[in-house]
Amino acid sequence: MKASTLAISFFLLAFISCTKHPGFLADFDNTNDRVWVGKNFWSVPLEDWKVENGKLHCTGSVPRSRVNLLTQVLQPGDGNFKASVKISLTQKGDVPGSAGLLLGLYDEEDPDVRAACYFGKGINAGVSLQGFAFLKDERAELPENFDFSEVTLTVFGNNHQLKMKVADKNGIGPEELSCNVEGIRGLIAVANNMVLGDNKKPGNSHFSFDNLALSGSKVAKQPENAFGPVLWAMHTLSKNTVKLMALLPPVGEQDNQEVSLQLNKNGKWETVATEQIEPQSRTAVFKLNNWDSTADANYRVEYIEKGKDGTATPDYFEGTIKKDPVDRPxxxxxxxxxxxxxxxxxxxxxxxxxxxxxxxxxxxxxxxxxxxxxxxxxxxxxxxxxxxxxxxxxxxxxxxxxxxxxxxxxxxxxxxxxxxxxxxxxxxxxxxxxxxxxxxxxxxxxxxxxxxxxxxxxxxxxxxxxxxxxxxxxxxxxxxxxxxxxxxxxxxxxxxxxxxxxxxxxxxxxxxxxxxxxxxxxxxxxxxxxxxxxxxxxxxxxxxxxxxxxxxxxxxxxxxxxxxxxxxxxxxxxxxxxxxxxxxxxxxxxxxxxxxxxxxxxxxxxxxxxxxxxxxxxxxxxxxxxxxxxxxxxxxxxxxxxxxxxxxxxxxxxxxxxxxxxxxxxxxxxxxxxxxxxxxxxxxxxxxxxxxxxxxxxxxxxxxxxxxxxxxxxxxxxxxxxxxxxxxxxxxxxxxxxxxxxxxxGFGANNMLPEITINKPNQLIQIRDEKTGKLEQIYRIKGNSVQPKLYDAGIFKITIGENGNQKEISGVKSREEKNSKKISVEF
Known part of the structure; x- marks a missing residue:
């Protein structure tokens, strides 16, 4: 037995003996054809990825295009993991490309998984159409008859060492690759056309991915990282009307096209409206009239995910529509x-x-x-x-x-x-x-x-x-x-x-x-x-x-x-x-x-x-x-x-x-x-x-x-x-x-009207030119008195009050700088 084979055997034995994580597998067999990969994933760029015929396809040429796995995360510290994926070349580009896994995507600035998706640095592991496999800085030549139509890539790792095995559908592959690491943590992602060291042109080939698996004691399940299917919701409350918009990802034609809005009434969720997803914006907008603006209301947006096999899984996005804060700043x-x-x-x-x-x-x-x-x-x-x-x-x-x-x-x-x-x-x-x-x-x-x-x-x-x-x-x-x-x-x-x-x-x-x-x-x-x-x-x-x-x-x-x-x-x-x-x-x-x-x-x-x-x-x-x-x-x-x-x-x-x-x-x-x-x-x-x-x-x-x-x-x-x-x-x-x-x-108006006192506080005042009807000022008075200052001189009509309960004063002349006249208004 070769020394390298013996070493990896002991490595695998240690891995198996320490594995406690039940494992994660994404085969996409039950996912309808669509752009959005699913709530456990986030693709970058969104438009360059799709699920089609049970496989995950990259259709673009952006370097390091990737799909991040959000809900299974490599934790810091001791432990081990196994990650594997099946890769297929679907279109060879003018510039040879590569495909594989990004391991331990982590942003030192911010440990948030969202930061890792866009700024995380990790370890490249994969195969290149230039004829080699790679793991971090290590490379191994691929056999000349290596078949890129179906490649299985498997990585075993712990906090100190990674090992990778590559085989095509005929079992042909290079020698196992290994590298030392000083700790590994963060996300796993599948990647298309990776940036490899001195390779200035990552390539423009297309690959598909299937059977993404991750397991091991170093893997933590974090369902709270999921994003979707209701990505988020925005709402307004105005004049006793609520408008709420749910934003969804690009689901497929065979996916559920309806979204429901539910309110919690007396401890029970009640569906109050159901809307179709608008196909281009991928939004559903709800309008609720005659809203009680005096009380908080808990809401949730329900979307039922439907698989190819007919299974239905409800997902919820919850929030609160708060009462109109009319009684405080x-x-x-x-x-x-x-x-x-x-x-x-x-x-x-x-x-x-x-x-x-x-x-x-x-x-x-x-x-x-x-x-x-x-x-x-x-x-x-x-x-x-x-x-x-x-x-x-x-x-x-x-x-x-x-x-x-x-x-x-x-x-x-x-x-x-x-x-x-x-x-x-x-x-x-x-x-x-x-x-x-x-x-x-x-x-x-x-x-x-x-x-x-x-x-x-x-x-x-x-x-x-x-x-x-x-x-x-x-x-x-x-x-x-x-x-x-x-x-x-x-x-x-x-x-x-x-x-x-x-x-x-x-x-x-x-x-x-x-x-x-x-x-x-x-x-x-x-x-x-x-x-x-x-x-x-x-x-x-x-x-x-x-x-x-x-x-x-x-x-x-x-x-x-x-x-x-x-x-x-x-x-x-x-x-x-x-x-x-x-x-x-x-x-x-x-x-x-x-x-x-x-x-x-x-x-x-x-x-x-x-x-x-x-x-x-x-x-x-x-x-x-x-x-x-x-x-x-x-x-x-x-x-x-x-x-x-x-x-x-x-x-x-x-x-x-x-x-x-x-x-x-x-x-x-x-x-x-x-x-x-x-x-x-x-x-x-x-x-x-x-x-x-x-x-x-x-x-x-x-x-x-x-x-x-x-x-x-x-x-x-x-x-x-x-x-x-x-x-x-x-x-x-x-x-x-x-x-x-x-x-x-503004400052500098020097045409003063008489001081006006009103027996009811905080009344609306409206000042118009008496001849032309032109509006000069309109605002709500603070308290019971006001002495308006205008930028134009003239004779004005003043209206105090609103909603049919108003007093009008005509023929009010402005005076420059000082106006000692007084007007009293009684309601």
Whole structure:
């Protein structure tokens, strides 16, 4: 007997004697043909894997494409394991490829299995079409007559040594391979076209996999790691109506196509609705009217998995729809822009959970094109949808545990529809298709865009006007009333005019590189920001104060050009037309509308946290904006007027640099109260989470006190200690800031109306120009008295009260600076 054979015999004997784990086997024989492998697995990329005819197939050419086994994990410490899989070559590519197992996938940054799926490092074990088997750094030549049509690969291991046996269907194979290891832990995955040392081209061949088995005392069963079949759910509660959307993976045509929503009533689960899975978005949306908003309700989403043999296995996703928090301050978590190097964003998610938001707002860029570590597929339509879903599911995997119990507002932005920048012009297709991102129109098919809209906004209340726009593209602008706060939700890019309509310079249409004396050319007739339809919606929304104390506008980006440097500290840019500072006429119209109702603007997108008070004719005569930090910042921006030598005007009392009054490239007057610039060192190659920290990543928390009518805004860093915060380290400079709701009326109005006293507190006041009927202001009074200040002089009609119980006062004249008259209103 050869020494190597003797050694492996003793190794196997030791393995068998110590094995206690009952073993795991996946043969896929009972799995219907589909893209989704199953709840015990996670494929990367999603769209490159499928179960077909009882085997797991890879159909793509992404290097190190893999299917991770989630629920059977190699534990640290002593013990042993056996892993095996059957591999078949299905298509030999132009560049020879490889296939096998990834052993011990583990992320030193974060022990979470989700991190291991995308960032885990492990040991390669497999066979290459170049004619060798490999285990870690060891290789053995394959016999010339080796048959790749069916290969069985078996690895035996413990914390010190691995051994691998390879045989084709005829029993032919190389000598056993062995290697030493210094501990092994983590996930097992099957992999296609692995990256092998000096092999610069992993290959583009396709393989199938079957009979994946794992057993041994080192293997721990962890069913809690399963993902699916209901991946997660999002919901809103507004005006006594619940909208809840269940998100499912790409199940097959022979799989169950129904999802049920159940409520726990008196200790028993009762099915209240059943919906079909929408085939492209893989979602099921439930709408429940006449909801009792005064009590918590436990829900679960039921999906019954059906096997080929007719077996039926129910799976449940559970959560709570909480009562409308009308009797206490409301906390909103503001989040935006999640680049995957920070996935699954564990420090941030833990901090957000500790702060216990009542409602969440994800303002856009829930995906980036590079998320997951592989490129997007733009076509054909089905592939583009799956490409999007695979990246979007990362968002749900990271935040799903929060969203199951917390109402969630989510809106797509440019990267969600595979754009660097988006100028939607009401849904038109992009002339010429893909190319530069500085011209109008959508690159992707309307089918794919509608999937994005559905998967991110399906849980929102019905749109104000659901009529599709160009190409039959769906819309989602609407409002949510929760905790007596009314949120208007709009898109500031879907309707926006492309910059080529005004640019007269060379180079990128959206990059204005130098100042111009006359800016009127930037606001040509017909240039739009939010479009006529959304403007009509906001004009109606601003006057609807039923069960409302304060109003908030949720947009994707800030309505100002608050960045001087883009991409790098050397990347100075005078004016960015992708910012919400352009077009100015549309921006000003929106700021005026917000000011009428003392509306706060919450947004994201910029990867540069800021607190800005908008200006119109003068600085600070508009409302406030909070641009929340990016969850994980990829593209960097800075606001550095001090370094540019810009004169300092009205720097806030805190004295932080790069703050004060600044006019941007488009003539907008912006009071920058706080800015969260990255530092000069923005790279940490050793730690993904430190990398996020130094790139100004984090999240916002906004607390609305309905009684005091105050708004507290916090901007937490990615790795903050929210329980014992350091005032310098954990929040960005200038935060937190508390303002009054009425600060959003702006400063500088000097046309005063008489003081009004009312015998009933907290009444709605509405002020209109008596001659034209133009709305000047509308808000809920705090307490029993108010003395309004207006920006326009004139004679006004004042309405106090609502819902048919109103008092009108006509012929009320404004006076500049002082008005000693008094008006008493009795109900």
């Amino acid at each position: 409301l906390k909103l978590g503001g989040l935006t822009c999640q680049f995957h190097f920070g996935f699954p964003y564990t420090p941030l998610v833990q901090n957000l959970t500790k702060l216990a938001p009542d409602i969440l707002y994800f303002s856009g860029d829930q995906i980036y094109e590079g998320n997951g570590g592989y490129p997007i597929k733009r076509s054909p339509v089905d592939a583009s949808i799956l490409s999007y879903l695979g990246k979007y599911y990362m968002f749900g995997w990271a935040f799903g545990d929060l969203m199951r119990n917390v109402p969630t507002i989510c809106t797509p932005d440019d990267h969600d529809v595979f754009h660097g920048n988006l100028w939607g012009e009401s849904g038109i297709p992009k002339p010429g298709g893909a190319g530069s991102s500085d011209t109008r129109g959508f690159i992707q098919s309307v089918e794919m865009v509608n999937v994005v809209n559905r998967t991110q906004c399906g849980q929102l209340p019905d749109p104000y006007d659901p009529t599709p726009i160009e190409q039959e593209m769906s819309v989602w602008y609407t409002d949510v009333n929760y905790g007596r706060i009314s949120f208007a939700i709009i898109s500031d890019r879907v309707y926006k005019t492309g910059p080529e309509a005004v640019s007269d310079w060379e180079g990128r249409h959206d990059h204005m590189k130098e100042p111009r004396k006359d800016l009127s050319f930037l606001d040509k007739p017909g240039v739009e920001m939010i479009g006529e339809r959304q403007t009509k919606f906001l004009n109606d929304w601003i006057t609807d104060w039923k069960n409302t104390d304060m109003k908030v506008l949720l947009s994707q980006t800030v309505f100002a050009n608050v960045a001087t440097h883009h991409g790098a500290l050397e990347g100075y840019l005078y004016g960015d037309l992708d910012s919400g500072g352009w077009p100015k006429a549309g921006r000003d119209k929106l700021i005026r509308l917000m000011r009428k109702g003392a509306v706060l603007n919450i947004n994201g997108d910029q990867h540069l946290p800021s607190l800005v008070q908008y200006g119109l004719e003068n600085y600070r005569d508009g409302g406030w904006s909070f641009c929340t930090p990016a969850i994980a910042t990829m593209y960097l921006r800075w606001f550095l007027p001090d370094e540019l030598g810009t004169p300092v005007v009205e720097r806030p009392e805190h004295g932080y640099p790069n703050t004060g009054m600044y006019q941007d490239a488009f003539g907008n007057k912006n009071f920058v109260y706080a800015i969260g610039n990255p530092g000069k060192n923005t790279v940490d190659r050793e730690s993904r989470y430190n990398h996020a920290q130094i790139r100004s990543s984090g999240f916002g928390m906004i607390t609305f006190d309905q009684t005091e009518r105050t708004i507290l805004m916090d901007a937490w860093r990615f790795k903050a200690d929210v329980e014992n915060p350091n005032p310098v380290r954990d929040q960005f400079p200038g935060w937190p800031l508390k303002i009054s709701q009425f600060d959003n009326l």
